[in-house]
Amino acid sequence: MPPKKVEEKSPLLLGRLGTNLKVGILGIPNVGKSTFFNVLTKSEAAAENVPFCTIDPNEARVPVSDTRWDWLCEHYKPASKVPAFLSVVDIAGLVKGASEGQGLGNAFLSHVSACDALFHLCRAFDDDDVTHVEGDVNPIRDLEIISNELFAKDLQHLESPLEKVKTLFTRANDKTKKLEYDTLLRVKEDLEAKKPLRLDTWNEKEIEILNKFLFLTAKPIVYLVNLSEGDYIRKKNKWLAKIKAWIDENDPGAVLIPFSGAFENKLIDMPDDERQKYLKENNCTSNLDKIVHTGYKALQLEYFFTAGADEVKAWTIQKGTVAPKAAGRIHTDFEKGFIMAEIMKVADLMELGDEAKVKAGGKYRQQGKTYVVQDGDVILFKFNAGAGLTAAKKK
The missing domain is CATH 3.40.50.300 (P-loop containing nucleotide triphosphate hydrolases)
Known part of the structure; x- marks a missing residue:
């Protein structure tokens, strides 16, 4: 009998949970x-x-500058460019x-x-x-x-x-x-x-x-x-x-x-x-x-990137987030049907110049459900498109 699946959990951090901090x-x-x-x-x-x-607090979002994000935008020349943001309250x-x-x-x-x-x-x-x-x-x-x-x-x-x-x-x-x-x-x-x-x-x-x-x-x-x-x-x-x-x-x-x-x-x-x-x-x-x-x-936030011709985007996650939870930031179906994450380090991509060279250099890796996403990972998620529908039917 196969062992019972244990849901991977991110470590508990002191403070409010989530990314809308x-x-x-x-x-x-x-x-x-x-x-x-x-x-x-x-x-x-x-x-x-x-x-x-x-008297009443003012609130605004400030883009988080990042030369890595700048490089990805220059490299892919996407139609949409979305940086990470810090929410600040006066x-x-x-x-x-x-x-x-x-x-x-x-x-x-x-x-x-x-x-x-x-x-x-x-x-x-x-x-x-x-x-x-x-x-x-x-x-x-x-x-x-x-x-x-x-x-x-x-x-x-x-x-x-x-x-x-x-x-x-x-x-x-x-x-x-x-x-x-x-x-x-x-x-x-x-x-x-x-x-x-x-x-x-x-x-x-x-x-x-x-x-x-x-x-x-x-x-x-x-x-x-x-x-x-x-x-x-x-x-x-x-x-x-x-x-x-x-x-x-x-x-x-x-x-x-x-x-x-x-x-x-x-x-x-x-x-x-x-x-x-x-x-x-x-x-x-x-x-x-x-x-x-x-x-x-200080908010214990970091971000990973998705990058391509359509969009370069920095996705905010809490430190210690495992791959399926990170996938869920993009869409809940990505988390429900998570298969794997294909990952390259943005530093490797910047050093070698393109994805083909990253793959040829053995630095393009497939990671499973227990992988803890690192700040600056460039990720392509693979997921079962029917998993979300299946989960919905079970409810």
Whole structure:
């Protein structure tokens, strides 16, 4: 008797499941969030020198630049070209006491909760024309304010479910609740010790429990430091080393990226030739592409390519996705009737020049249901076209 088929599963990740994920721009008021959102997304969200200029969150999609995708488009010259996109949300500024309702805090924290990763933007530029809600520029204090509000909100969010599961486990003697009770107790210990949940180590069963609550401190954070144009060009600022030290102590391993909203705003209005001349004269580059790529990775997303004369497209998947699930991104029938994936690495294709040479070089491979798709794979899926119809008839 043949062994029973076991469905291949992708590893469980901390956070919301799926590919429709978004990164929110977080910070106190007047640090340059809306200006950053505008230059990043080429949009025109209100950006004014007043607290709470943004009330309802603005959202936009930003194409993820990739030289590999550019090469595929040039090589195949397709009728349709579709890159990967990063969804970005401009969240209104948080103030001290937001978790207690200050400054429309509860509404704004719900906007944070709806995001899956965060760009924590702090201000390190002096400008008398741009007011600071705390009276002066001090990014370390601002980092502490936001961090404390996230911890406080998570503790509030934890209170009711912890009490409920405690009652079921200790009073109703429901032993099935032991793991959830133990996990939530550990969450409480972490939060009270000011340890973000993303820094702890969790097994798959614990992650499954945590993902029911989507705690704010479980979300990955990328730290962005908004510099003056002059400091960005000089690559010097009195706060950078202090901010790096704060991150190393409070969120070790997190990425820190300096940028300048004023610098990027100037570039966006320049003709291309003038922009290139300005960058060359000042020996600097824009950091926007780096920020987009880092945000995409923070969401634990990657993409594979389908490529041909009709279309070159980057398909977003979560890291660790097996081939049938990746096929399902194109069409559910591809997943139901999955036979195999024919795969070549985009680096091999770029090096050798065309598919025939990739095949001749033994680098064109057939993979089955257990294959974990890698970022940048160029894939042709083979599937049984009748499988979807058969599955539908069984329902």
